[in-house]
Amino acid sequence: MKNFKLIIEYDGTCYHGWQRQKTEQTIQGEIEQALFTISGLKITLTGSGRTDSGVHALGQTANFKCDTHLGPDVFFKALNALLPDDIVIKSCEMVDENFHARFNAKSKTYRYWIYNHSIPKAVGRQYAWFIRHPLNYDAMNMAARLLSGTHDFKAFEASGSPRSGTERTVTKAEMIRSTNHYVCFEIEANGFLRFMVRNIVGTLAEIGLGKRTADEIKDILRSCDRSKAGVTAPAHGLFLIRVEY
């Protein structure tokens, strides 16, 4: 049994997230369908984790096992030939049969883009959250840095999530100021709860708008109470950048 590792870029705009669904188009569903066309086999693709509806990825990682004579280069070319142009396989390699894209993931990095200007953008609007009022980047960055370290992130988890363990270790959390009114929040952690990045970004935005102080991040973390955190930032600003193993 061969085991293949894929690195995948996708524009999530038209998809109902990563995870296969019966009736809706998903990234996993599209790739599994292409794998079936190539191999004639019903192959299950294991992603490093789900991404929600509308979220993008530059470096989602997945693996699949397959009893095949085909090599990784054949899968790489055939997948890119078959997949729609909003899903691109960036690499395909054969890996140890024990490699598991989810269980072996050591850390993931997300970036969230905000376009902060009084007038919205038409070009690229599908890749950033438009915020009209001026943001205080320094306050946001101060708050972002308070997320570093090991914390219970339950306050930033989607309410009603069934997960039991909500402690995660954040190894990097900062605001990166870009050109042309774009600003980006980057976070690296050993794992993420459902909506965690978007709930953090929604809270940071409220800090940037002066509705909260940077220090409130500490109280929110301590509270473990979703209602203490800010709004959920929209999906379309979020990118899964890379997964480390």
Next chain:
Amino acid sequence: MKNFKLIIEYDGTCYHGWQRQKTEQTIQGEIEQALFTISGLKITLTGSGRTDSGVHALGQTANFKCDTHLGPDVFFKALNALLPDDIVIKSCEMVDENFHARFNAKSKTYRYWIYNHSIPKAVGRQYAWFIRHPLNYDAMNMAARLLSGTHDFKAFEASGSPRSGTERTVTKAEMIRSTNHYVCFEIEANGFLRFMVRNIVGTLAEIGLGKRTADEIKDILRSCDRSKAGVTAPAHGLFLIRVEY
């Protein structure tokens, strides 16, 4: 009669170009419809020129005349509230009643983006022409610079175009190397023929791929023969950046 000047950004992906059509969605059509909603008047919007189906703009310019008590700020806000999010009014100001967006245009600047990498992009694929094989940027830039000055650009005009005068003055033409495998062709001229930028870029790409030499640009210009130039580059890499008056 008041005269208003608009600067407009749009993502041309979903439109059949600038010019109003009976059945298809166009930029001009969308804005005129919004102007009708705001003013109750059938207003004709005069663009600096047409852009073709699928072409984008960061700074298209247009004007419209209207017998109204409304000021430019009201039009600015109401247009942006009514227009779909792939069309954005960047500014609206009152101008002299003689101002005409097409006749008074002194120069226009276009940019054409190419993504040059062995693997395509999913994110941002709607804003750049994907070319898989390595391009020789220096050769392309050398060729681009030969376009500067006053020339008959008939060889780069869409065949069958009815226009009589085909001489134009190019004040800037160069390749700009960007980050992350993007490269951009920028051209400024006192006017453009139909498909001129896309036919130039198609020719430059053939030079970059080594199928032609940079010097051939001179022969193509002299020939005034469309069949001597290269392919027409696809619409989706092209942006109208600004119009000078």
